[in-house]
Structures are given as structure tokens and as C-alpha cells.
Amino acid sequence: MNRSETMLLCASPRRKGTSAMLLERVRAITGGEVVFLPQKGSLDDLVLAMQKAETIVMSGPCYINTYPARLIELLETAAQVGGFSGQKLYGIINGGMPYMHTHQHGLSCLQLFAQQNNLSWMGGFVLGGGAMLDGQPLEKHMNHRKVVPAFDQFIRHIAQGTASTDSLYEQAQPAPGKFVTRIFANLLTFMVVKKLKNHGYDPDAPFIYTQEHN
Amino acid sequence: MITIISDDSRGDWGSLLEDALLPTGRQLVRFSANSLDIKPCTGCSSCSGKTYGRCVMKDDMHLVVQKIAGCQALVMLSPVVFGGVSHHIKKVMDRIAVLGDPRYRMKDGELVKGMRVPGLRYYMIGVGNKLSEAEQKAFLALHTENRKIMDVKGQAFILDSSMDKSGLEQVAKEISHE
Ligand SMILES: Cc1cc2nc3c(=O)[nH]c(=O)nc-3n(C[C@H](O)[C@H](O)[C@H](O)COP(=O)(O)O)c2cc1C
Numbered sequence: 228m229n230r231s232e233t234m235l236l237c238a239s240p241r242r243k244g245t246s247a248m249l250l251e252r253v254r255a256i257t258g259g260e261v262v263f264l265p266q267k268g269s270l271d272d273l274v275l276a277m278q279k280a281e282t283i284v285m286s287g288p289c290y291i292n293t294y295p296a297r298l299i300e301l302l303e304t305a306a307q308v309g310g311f312s313g314q315k316l317y318g319i320i321n322g323g324m325p326y327m328h329t330h331q332h333g334l335s336c337l338q339l340f341a342q343q344n345n346l347s348w349m350g351g352f353v354l355g356g357g358a359m360l361d362g363q364p365l366e367k368h369m370n371h372r373k374v375v376p377a378f379d380q381f382i383r384h385i386a387q388g389t390a391s392t393d394s395l396y397e398q399a400q401p402a403p404g405k406f407v408t409r410i411f412a413n414l415l416t417f418m419v420v421k422k423l424k425n426h427g428y429d430p431d432a433p434f435i436y437t438q439e440h441n
Numbered sequence: 442m443i444t445i446i447s448d449d450s451r452g453d454w455g456s457l458l459e460d461a462l463l464p465t466g467r468q469l470v471r472f473s474a475n476s477l478d479i480k481p482c483t484g485c486s487s488c489s490g491k492t493y494g495r496c497v498m499k500d501d502m503h504l505v506v507q508k509i510a511g512c513q514a515l516v517m518l519s520p521v522v523f524g525g526v527s528h529h530i531k532k533v534m535d536r537i538a539v540l541g542d543p544r545y546r547m548k549d550g551e552l553v554k555g556m557r558v559p560g561l562r563y564y565m566i567g568v569g570n571k572l573s574e575a576e577q578k579a580f581l582a583l584h585t586e587n588r589k590i591m592d593v594k595g596q597a598f599i600l601d602s603s604m605d606k607s608g609l610e611q612v613a614k615e616i617s618h619e
Binding site for chain 1: 480481482483484489490491493494506507510511522523524525526527528531532534535537538540542543544545546547550551552557558559575576579582583586587589590
């Protein structure tokens with residue numbers, strides 16, 4: 228990779244999930260190649276690739292309100308190796324919940340990483356409702372009318388090397404009201420319970436940890 | 442019982458917390474996340490479906506889950522890393538999803554999930570040297586969001602590694618007295 232290229236890093240262990248779909252949408256405009264974060268082994272080669280890139284775009288799922296452990300490990304390794312010189316860093320985080328605050332920590336984490344390690348933080352994009360998409364095109368998002376143009380604007384920022392602000396994704400994804408929330412809660416729970424029952428589980432059974440779990 | 446998960450790769454804060462909690466008489470168990478074999482979550486979602494409440498990966502996480510399932514207080518003790526926890530602690534956090542209730546409920550007008558460990562209290566302790574305001578704010582925000590999505594009670598604390606250890610005693614009091 229020469230210094231002018233864009234590195235597109237997918238931090239999801241799921242290669243056909245929503246993080247990868249979003250990154251592929253970026254790739255269609257910016258070029259470059261999507262790299263998947265290896266789930267085991269050394270991360271040193273990836274840090275070298277980060278150092279060589281001019282722009283880095285990280286896209287990952289929200290696990291317990293921020294990026295997954297393996298991405299944190301990459302950031303820790305990169306901070307230890309050092310050697311960054313103003314690489315532009317953009318972040319994308321997607322999660323199941325439709326609230327921006329649920330996933331926002333991922334972007335704060337990348338921003339702090341960039342500030343502490345001499346990269347240029349260029350902003351990020353939070354996508355709620357990403358679990359329902361499950362890797363399908365963004366046009367299938369429940370709020371596609373607003374989300375698609377906002378994400379495409381974010382891609383233009385990446386392509387032009389300009390900074391993107393939080394208001395871009397925030398304005399496109401207002402929190403659903405109480406009525407819609409209740410419908411969602413009931414509908415999603417119905418689907419979860421049905422799935423568990425199909426697998427022979429009683430969702431109301433208390434959690435009992437047995438040897439079978441070993 | 443109190444379950445402590447500590448990252449001891451950058452200091453002995455885990456055993457110091459254990460020492461501070463011992464006089465409270467509470468039953469304790471502590472895991473050093475950095476010395477356990479815990480693989481990253483693969484997002485296969487088997488634990489909320491096909492093998493409900495059970496992770497298909499075979500590693501040390503089953504020991505940790507077993508203890509958390511029977512505890513009243515879970516404490517994550519980590520160096521503050523980019524306003525969050527270290528990857529050693531995050532690996533455990535990601536895999537704790539196995540203890541989550543996959544059903545949705547409403548709280549304060551928002552969708553939340555919950556935990557299958559009744560009455561669990563959740564604490565995060567972040568240790569750092571002269572942490573910036575942004576780092577502290579992010580760490581506390583992560584705990585707030587964790588608490589919301591897990592629908593549990595608990596607190597977050599930030600300790601300066603250059604301070605004396607009395608801060609830890611105060612934290613121990615808070616954790617054991619609630
Ligand atoms: C271990 C684990 C933890 C998760 N935690 C959250 C969470 O805190 N909030 C949320 O909205 N979604 C959460 N999710 C759902 C994922 O963020 C969501 O399914 C996402 O779309 C996955 O992206 P991917 O397809 O790129 O892997 C979690 C999923 C897993 C497997």
C-alpha cells in the first residue's frame with residue numbers, strides 16, 4: 228500500500244455483516260481494499276499498513292456500547308508501536324439499538340486514540356438499527372430516506388478528506404417516540420421468544436449454570 | 442458474592458482492591474483477565490438462540506460466567522484506555538452477552554435489554570495517570586450506557602494511579618455497602 232491509499236478496516240468478526248456492507252459502500256467511491264481485522268494472531272502487520280495509509284476508515288459493530296475487544300487490542304498495539312504522522316482517521320459504528328448515545332463511545336474512543344497518537348480525527352458515523360439490516364444494503368434500513376443521503380454525505384467527506392460532524396448522523400436518526408418504541412419492544416420480543424421456543428427453551432426459566440456449559 | 446475482573450498487566454490494582462474489600466467480610470472471587478485464555482466474541486448469536494445461555498467457544502470464559510451468574514456485584518477494574526477499558530477487560534465484557542436476556546423492555550421511554558442475573562450490580566473502576574477530562578467523561582459514559590442496556594444498578598469510579606491507595610478503600614466501601 229503506498230501512502231496515498233485509503234485503508235478500509237472492518238472490525239466485525241462477521242464478514243458479511245452490516246460493518247462490512249457499510250465499508251463496501253465507502254469502497255465503491257473511495258477505492259482501496261477492505262481489510263478484515265484478524266480475530267487471532269499478531270496485529271503488527273496491520274499496524275504497519277495503518278502507518279502507510281493516508282486515510283484510515285474503521286467500521287465495526289457496537290458490542291456492549293463500544294467497539295469489540297479485538298479493535299481495542301489493535302488500537303493498543305498501534306499506540307505501542309507508534310510512528311503515526313497525521314493519518315486521517317474516520318470511524319463507523321453500527322449497533323442494534325436505534326439510539327446514537329448507545330454507540331457513541333466507539334467514536335469517542337477512536338477520537339482519543341487519534342489525539343494521543345498523532346493521527347487526525349476526521350469524525351465518524353453512528354448507525355442505529357444495524358442489527359436488523361444484518362448486512363443488507365443501506366436502502367433496506369428502516370429510516371433509509373434520511374440515513375442513505377446522510378451516509379453518502381459522510382462518504383463524500385472521506386473521499387474529499389474533509390471533516391464530518393456528529394450532527395450529520397444525529398439529524399438523520401432522531402430517537403423513536405414512546406409509541407413506536409413500545410411497538411418495537413413487543414415485536415422484537417415476540418420474535419426472540421419465538422426463536423427461543425423453536426430451539427426448545429423457556430425464556431422465563433432462571434439462568435442456571437450447569438456442567439453442560441463447560 | 443463480589444466478582445472482580447481485573448486487568449493486572451499494568452499494575453497490582455486487582456490485588457489491592459481485593460485487600461481493600463477483605464475487611465468487609467464479603468465473599469470475593471477475582472480473575473486476572475490478562476492471564477486467562479479468553480477468545481474474542483465471534484458474534485455468532487448462538488448464546489441467544491440455538492444454545493441459549495451457553496457460549497459455543499471453549500476457553501476460560503466458562504469459569505468467569507459461572508461466577509458472575511452467582512454473584513451480586515460485578516466489578517471491572519481496568520486501566521483507562523482511550524476513554525474505555527483495556528482489550529483484556531473488553532474481551533470479558535463482550536462475552537458477558539451470554540448472560541444477557543435477549544428480550545426487549547422499555548425503560549425511561551427507550552428500548553433496553555436486561556441480565557439473567559437477578560439484582561446484579563455493575564461497577565467499573567478506571568485507573569489512569571492524569572487522565573484528561575475527555576478520557577474521564579468517556580469512561581463514565583461507557584458505564585452509564587452499560588448500565589442502561591443491561592438494566593442494572595451500579596457506579597463507576599476513576600482512580601489516579603499516582604494517588605495513595607485510600608481512594609481504593611473508599612471505592613471498596615461503596616461497593617460492599619450498597
Ligand atoms: C457481544 C455483542 C454485544 C452487542 N452489544 C450491543 C449493544 O450494546 N448495543 C446494541 O445496540 N447492539 C449490540 N449488539 C448488536 C450488534 O451491534 C449488531 O448486531 C450489529 O449490527 C452487528 O454488526 P455486524 O453485522 O457488522 O457484525 C451486540 C452484539 C454482540 C454479538
